[in-house]
Amino acid sequence: MPLQLYAHPFSSYCQKVLIALYENGTAFEWRVLTPDDAATSAEFTALWPIRRMPLLRDGERTVMESSIIIEYLGQHHPGPVRLMPADAGAALEARLLDRFFDNYLQTPQQKIVFDSLRPAADRDPYGVREARAMLDTAYAWLDRKLAGRTWATGGDFSLADCAAAPALFYADWTHRIPATCSNVIAYRQRLLARPSFARAVDEARPYRSYFPLGAPERD
Template identity: 50%
Template sequence: MTLTLYYHPFSSYCQKAVTALYEKGLAFEGKLIDGSEPVMSEFKALWPVGKMPLLVDDGRTVFEATAIVEYLDARFPETARMIPADPLVAVDVRMWERFFDNYIAYPQFRLLAPRIGQEVDDGGEKWRAKADTALAVLDAHMDGREWAAGDAFSLADCAAAPHLLYIDWTYGIPDHFRNVWAYRDRLLARPSYARALDEARPYRAGVPMNIPENRD
């Protein structure tokens, strides 16, 4: 049995799936989606929509990072769970995973838009305000907490790690959000995410983000 992941190491959503794979200790064959052949043809044949990541397991394809992590929990129940068995804690994990995708990542993407030649409404003021609101909510939530939901590292944290990294590079997390900064530091130190982040480093050249020194 070989798991195959079509992905790019710099993609935040791919990092979500890769971090879960490393948390679970699951080996996989990575196929880099960088526009080169024959991988692109394989990928498009399997998933014409063309969005990363895509997991293939014994002929079964699973698309979307969140679904991939859910699939891994179901497929390999003996490994560390990314979604807890307790259904109420599982709701919290899924809720906060959505928080990071919708309220941290989306403003970050909109603020990045002008740097890749796209227009952004109001000069980005609306998205800066939304980012500030989301970071304030997260800062309050993380007071006294180690991880985003429940007592263990979960799917929510797999989502948080790259999104908090990239919003700091794109916008800058204000210093007064001390709980967010402490949480971000824990995420960067987590071996599974640290490994995913190291694998993304060679692809930083030319990215339209301001990568601060000593902030990764």
């Protein structure tokens, strides 16, 4: 039975896993989660009542959470591109940066987007200001970290870059990376040029109207 991925192409965390799959040409079956497909949605809910994408099904084994899925793929379905460094210290750096991109870019970015979906009376302007401040701080820290680096860890393309690509893609749409963070801007462009992420971005193009803040006319 092929791997099954319960996901949606426009989801940032799903794109993170898609990058890993595409990097290694790993075969899988799409189980696209959409509001009009009740059967697939019911399957997903039965497997994972928390209902957070993505979810990987490998035979009778169910794997949740994007970072864990990528490490699982490396252990059980390895390909030519090793996304977790063999060196223990480099692996810790990859995991650290993976958490940085998820916690300090994805989380505040999503706070801003989700707040825009609330009724006006229920919005949280203070929380949104905090989220924007966090993004500014994260951009500045990352700009220093990336000095002299092509990929996030300073070594080969890794788990950290799988996390960075969708995080920076959508964060820049939500709260523009300042021109002063030239290392971050250049890194984002390298990620967009990476064939695995370029493919994920192209697959998500039909859904750009879903972006609550309005997708910019770029990327």
